[in-house]
């Protein structure tokens with residue numbers, strides 16, 4: 007197989023986005039390092055880049071929170087992007103009339119988030135994900151689903167339609183005078199159809215990721231001393247489990263049946279207690295055979311970085327293009343050995359990784375292989391490196 011091509015942003019323009027009234031930045035395909043003091047606006051730039059993928063970006067914020075405080079409503083992020091469809095100008099943002107829904111444009115024409123997915127994939131790692139293995143299942147599921155949809159672009163649509171049907175079912179169940187059973191059955195059938203598609207894509211993606219982790223030495227060795235230890239992954243979900251032994255259509259019927267039997271308890275609880283919205287990703291530190299949630303803070307971080315690197319590699323292998331990789335404050339909590347190992351891996355990958363840090367010194371290992379920027383009084387400035 008030929009080496010993956012890089013996808014990269016050559017120009018980024020922010021308008022009334024977070025702390026930026028107007029800011030622009032130009033880049034080559036190599037990794038980009040953004041430095042500057044606390045509050046300079048580094049993470050805001052990564053957040054803007056994360057909006058080049060569907061969803062609410064790396065802070066899971068509302069679109070109103072992204073509007074620049076004290077300025078006119080609405081915001082825009084524009085990028086010149088080289089990706090799967092060649093070079094294109096991608097724009098996304100909200101307007102004063104529609105502040106809660108963002109729109110997309112590609113090369114001047116209206117587009118959808120699915121069109122964007124066909125152009126580029128974006129993966130990220132932020133300090134708030136340090137608690138990924140000890141928090142509730144939601145953030146782990148979202149983290150994993152982000153990679154799944156890089157491999158199966160339809161995944162986003164299935165998740166959205168599953169959730170829409172589930173919300174509608176919840177609303178109907180909550181109605182005082184009792185819900186129309188025919189309408190409820192139709193919604194449960196919808197949940198089952200999309201739910202099985204979601205679960206199947208997750209299973210396939212998990213299998214592919216695990217094979218890649220087992221095969222490749224991504225973290226400089228699979229032993230306990232390797233900087234980014236291998237993970238053993240498992241999906242904990244009833245629907246995913248059923249798909250191991252039964253055909254998709256049978257699982258779908260079983261889901262319909264189960265949902266219809268659970269109407270009473272779900273009405274009482276005010277939410278659906280069964281379905282693919284409850285699936286969890288269980289991660290084990292392979293060299294130690296220890297659940298990630300029981301590993302030390304540093305071990306968890308190393309495991310997480312290893313996992314993101316594996317996801318990055320998998321997206322590249324399966325799509326032929328590197329994703330954009332956003333690594334917020336990545337170097338800060340790594341010891342020198344891990345930092346150097348990470349930089350070596352990134353340089354060997356040909357990925358446009360966007361990294362932030364308060365201090366430029368820790369990025370010295372990337373000298374000559376990365377572009378260095380600092381953010382000064384709200385303006386990104388290119389520095390010699």
Ligand SMILES: Nc1ncnc2c1ncn2[C@@H]1O[C@H](COP(=O)(O)OP(=O)(O)OP(=O)(O)O)[C@@H](O)[C@H]1O
Pocket residue numbers: 023024025026042043044045046047048049050051071072073074075364
């Ligand atoms: N909607 C908004 N409008 C205006 N300013 C905002 C908005 N949201 C966040 N900010 C401000 O943007 C500034 C930069 O935030 P950002 O998180 O990008 O900083 P940072 O450079 O990553 O800092 P740190 O090193 O502490 O992580 C902060 O001072 C924050 O208060």
Ligand SMILES: [Mg+2]
Pocket residue numbers: 048049050334362
């Ligand atoms: Mg920050």
